[in-house]
Amino acid sequence: MASYSDYIVGAPLVDTAAPDGPIETRWERRRFGVKLVNPANKRKMKVIVVGTGLAGGSAAATLAELGYQVSSFCYQDSPRRAHSIAAQGGINAAKNYRGDGDSIHRLFYDTVKGGDFRSRESNVHRLAEISVQIIDQCVAQGVPFAREYGGLLDTRSFGGAQVSRTFYARGQTGQQLLLGAYQALERQIDAGGVTMYSRHEMLELIVVDGRARGIVARDLVTGETRSHLADAVVLASGGYGNVFYLSTNAKGCNVTASWRAHRKGALFANPCYTQIHPTCIPVSGDHQSKLTLMSESLRNDGRVWVPQKAGDSRAPRDIPEAERDYFLERQYPAFGNLVPRDIASRAAKNVCDAGRGVGPTGLGVYLDFADAIGRLGRPAVAAKYGNLFQMYQRITGEDPYEVPMRIFPAVHYTMGGLWVDYDLQSSIPGLFVVGEANFSDHGANRLGASALMQGLADGYFVLPNTIGDYLARGVEPVAADAPEVREAEAAVAGRVEKLLSIDGDRTVDSFHRELGHLMWDHCGMERTAEGLHKALERIPELRREFWQSVKVPGSAATLNQSLEKAGRVADFLELGELMCLDALHREESCGGHFRAESQTEDHEAARKDDEFSYVAAWEFTGQGSAPVLHKEDLHFEYVTPSQRSYK
Amino acid sequence: MVINGEPHGPQKATTTCQLHLRHFSDGETITVEPFRAAAFGVVKDLVVDRGAFDRIIAAGGYVSAPTGAAPEAHATPVPKRNADRAFTAAACIGCGACVAACPNGSASLFLGAKITHLGELPQGQPERSDRVIRMVKTHDAEGFGGCTNTGECAVACPKEIPLDVISQLNRDYLAAVTHRR
Numbered sequence: 001m002a003s004y005s006d007y008i009v010g011a012p013l014v015d016t017a018a019p020d021g022p023i024e025t026r027w028e029r030r031r032f033g034v035k036l037v038n039p040a041n042k043r044k045m046k047v048i049v050v051g052t053g054l055a056g057g058s059a060a061a062t063l064a065e066l067g068y069q070v071s072s073f074c075y076q077d078s079p080r081r082a083h084s085i086a087a088q089g090g091i092n093a094a095k096n097y098r099g100d101g102d103s104i105h106r107l108f109y110d111t112v113k114g115g116d117f118r119s120r121e122s123n124v125h126r127l128a129e130i131s132v133q134i135i136d137q138c139v140a141q142g143v144p145f146a147r148e149y150g151g152l153l154d155t156r157s158f159g160g161a162q163v164s165r166t167f168y169a170r171g172q173t174g175q176q177l178l179l180g181a182y183q184a185l186e187r188q189i190d191a192g193g194v195t196m197y198s199r200h201e202m203l204e205l206i207v208v209d210g211r212a213r214g215i216v217a218r219d220l221v222t223g224e225t226r227s228h229l230a231d232a233v234v235l236a237s238g239g240y241g242n243v244f245y246l247s248t249n250a251k252g253c254n255v256t257a258s259w260r261a262h263r264k265g266a267l268f269a270n271p272c273y274t275q276i277h278p279t280c281i282p283v284s285g286d287h288q289s290k291l292t293l294m295s296e297s298l299r300n301d302g303r304v305w306v307p308q309k310a311g312d313s314r315a316p317r318d319i320p321e322a323e324r325d326y327f328l329e330r331q332y333p334a335f336g337n338l339v340p341r342d343i344a345s346r347a348a349k350n351v352c353d354a355g356r357g358v359g360p361t362g363l364g365v366y367l368d369f370a371d372a373i374g375r376l377g378r379p380a381v382a383a384k385y386g387n388l389f390q391m392y393q394r395i396t397g398e399d400p401y402e403v404p405m406r407i408f409p410a411v412h413y414t415m416g417g418l419w420v421d422y423d424l425q426s427s428i429p430g431l432f433v434v435g436e437a438n439f440s441d442h443g444a445n446r447l448g449a450s451a452l453m454q455g456l457a458d459g460y461f462v463l464p465n466t467i468g469d470y471l472a473r474g475v476e477p478v479a480a481d482a483p484e485v486r487e488a489e490a491a492v493a494g495r496v497e498k499l500l501s502i503d504g505d506r507t508v509d510s511f512h513r514e515l516g517h518l519m520w521d522h523c524g525m526e527r528t529a530e531g532l533h534k535a536l537e538r539i540p541e542l543r544r545e546f547w548q549s550v551k552v553p554g555s556a557a558t559l560n561q562s563l564e565k566a567g568r569v570a571d572f573l574e575l576g577e578l579m580c581l582d583a584l585h586r587e588e589s590c591g592g593h594f595r596a597e598s599q600t601e602d603h604e605a606a607r608k609d610d611e612f613s614y615v616a617a618w619e620f621t622g623q624g625s626a627p628v629l630h631k632e633d634l635h636f637e638y639v640t641p642s643q644r645s646y647k
Numbered sequence: 648m649v650i651n652g653e654p655h656g657p658q659k660a661t662t663t664c665q666l667h668l669r670h671f672s673d674g675e676t677i678t679v680e681p682f683r684a685a686a687f688g689v690v691k692d693l694v695v696d697r698g699a700f701d702r703i704i705a706a707g708g709y710v711s712a713p714t715g716a717a718p719e720a721h722a723t724p725v726p727k728r729n730a731d732r733a734f735t736a737a738a739c740i741g742c743g744a745c746v747a748a749c750p751n752g753s754a755s756l757f758l759g760a761k762i763t764h765l766g767e768l769p770q771g772q773p774e775r776s777d778r779v780i781r782m783v784k785t786h787d788a789e790g791f792g793g794c795t796n797t798g799e800c801a802v803a804c805p806k807e808i809p810l811d812v813i814s815q816l817n818r819d820y821l822a823a824v825t826h827r828r
Binding site: 058061062065077078079080085095097133135136137139140141142144145146147148149150151152153169170172175176179182183184186187189190196198221390391394395397460461464558559 | 658660661665667669690691694696697698700701704705706708709710711712713714715716717718719720721723724725726727730733734737738740741764765768770771
């Protein structure tokens with residue numbers, strides 16, 4: 001039997017479908033190269049879109065506008081409740097409205113560098129090009145972006161950038177952009193172009209003759225499980241941060257749709273690239289079920305510090321200036337408090353490890369607005385951050401106008417995801433993956449305000465163009481009672497039945513919490529071979545225990561949230577192992593993946609470009625059997641990989 | 648949900664998921680109920696079906712702007728005053744507390760918020776009359792009651808949507824039905 005840390009190196013991935021030649025014209029040439037579907041034929045073609053966040057909502061609406069028959073699925077009660085709604089800070093676009101030296105090339109450069117040279121140049125350049133169209137599109141939909149007195153759009157700066165290119169709608173940019181996409185989707189539902197399946201969870205992918213042909217979904221209200229067939233399937237099901245149990249993701253966020261596709265043959269790329277966001281409200285105790293993010297935009301005006309002396313328990317206002325350490329400003333004078341997320345998080349971890357953390361647990365640093373309030377006045381600070389301050393006060397019971405906020409890093413976003421080519425098609429023909437669910441644009445670290453940009457770029461502008469190329473080549477009809485369809489339905493029914501029949505003595509949450517602890521301790525902000533080996537030993541045991549002793553109350557024929565959770569945790573228990581294996585095999589540090597064995601003298605991430613300048617795409621070969629690693633080499637023609645410096 | 652008789656509980660501008668138990672005293676009995684309204688069927692326990700809100704939005708709560716057809720964003724400046732008012736209305740999260748708080752089970756605050764959001768912006772003007780007529784019609788057909796200016800909705804609203812969005816709704820509706828060409 002294969003040992004837990006085994007894997008087999010398979011054939012490299014060479015065809016990414018990206019055109020070559022000058023990078024500025026690649027996307028244009030690809031769009032010209034795609035085969036078109038004539039409007040009369042579009043009406044006969046059916047596309048399933050799973051997920052209704054920024055990527056899924058915008059994709060479903062745009063595909064329906066083009067004339068395709070779209071079926072849209074979400075597990076929430078309404079498409080407007082997708083987790084994109086929680087994004088606070090903003091969305092990047094290379095509009096250069098400030099005249100501060102921004103350009104498409106600079107956004108491209110910043111994003112490749114910010115991703116620590118682990119993303120594809122072609123994809124990132126396309127993203128930067130499309131960024132400007134996104135703002136136009138959203139304004140036309142009535143998204144109420146912040147404006148200046150002259151009536152033009154306001155922007156602000158964000159982590160990892162020295163220009164002001166982030167458009168925002170107070171602290172609820174995600175909500176406003178999602179409402180734009182949701183309203184476009186509702187318009188298509190009304191027009192008959194989209195059939196909406198709310199409170200439906202995808203539990204299996206149907207693959208016929210090697211192509212994605214549909215899904216099996218469970219109606220979460222009636223419990224009815226049935227298959228839905230289509231000519232192509234689009235996954236827009238978000239990231240997998242909840243594998244850590246505690247994260248800033250909504251409680252319902254899960255990997256099931258992606259993982260089911262992975263088990264059916266879709267490669268999973270760079271699973272170990274996870275983003276730990278520096279500014280979250282610290283963990284308060286064991287009872288907690290989720291964490292809350294405080295927007296990164298706060299780092300524009302807030303100053304991060306800890307006491308110089310370890311164990312200094314004085315109240316923050318009693319610590320004189322001279323005895324404070326503004327460690328980000330000290331270590332990174334050029335970017336100061338605006339260094340990228342991975343760097344800010346690790347710096348906070350290091351000062352806490354040195355015993356200088358603050359708050360009851362010692363796992364926290366101050367984010368102080370006293371200077372900003374002194375400089376700008378309280379009303380100006382309130383206008384910019386009022387709702388964030390209010391949210392902080394509501395949760396902690398402390399007033400950030402008076403006392404500095406306490407923050408600590410928390411899991412926030414996952415850069416890894418299903419492998420896709422330039423067309424956003426996975427390794428299963430006919431299965432497309434958009435938004436956070438794919439791995440494509442952020443490399444090993446995502447810059448602030450880039451997730452909303454990528455989700456909308458994929459959904460509004462990329463996928464609707466590229467999916468036509470696949471559909472135009474013709475897809476044979478598939479019978480509703482084809483053996484592959486029946487088999488997928490039976491697999492879902494069997495799994496549901498199994499979960500309910502174990503009737504053990506341990507709750508789903510207790511398994512999830514234990515997995516989360518393992519992942520945070522060994523596959524979190526700092527990873528070591530020793531720790532990863534430990535996790536890789538324990539996770540398969542934990543998975544076995546889960547299938548022997550989990551207790552799932554209730555029945556399958558009704559709304560049963562315990563059952564939903566159990567299915568999701570079962571998949572996390574498989575994903576967690578792959579994440580640790582990926583982290584173990586990548587014996588370098590890059591972006592959010594920090595291997596303690598690979599650091600520079602001043603404790604920065606040390607990349608090993610000679611050995612690891614590739615995308616690690618994993619193939620599933622069966623539970624407990626060694627996966628196959630397919631490498632996609634990364635080539636840099638426009639941005640020369642260098643040691644990232646924010647000093 | 649409804650806590651001790653109030654949608655989202657006693658804390659001003661706070662949703663249930665942000666409400667902490669420290670706001671209650673030790674040993675206190677807390678009563679919880681689902682949002683109750685004719686148009687919100689109970690699915691199970693505290694879960695209700697708010698699908699009617701989606702159908703109200705589908706009846707015109709949007710600007711028809713097909714992907715790719717948008718003009719340059721700075722082509723139309725929007726006075727900050729209007730942009731700010733649009734934002735305040737757009738802050739609605741569609742939770743349904745306004746409906747649960749209303750003795751008539753009316754969704755006028757929810758509806759008024761969307762009418763105000765889009766009506767305050769230049770992009771929302773071309774469809775303004777049709778929007779309000781269709782949305783009001785759907786609102787009534789879904790079984791929500793009429794507004795009698797009780798004001799409970801605005802008190803319960805966790806996003807502090809002001810009551811004047813209902814005045815805006817009524818003004819727009821009146822203008823639409825009397826001046827519609």
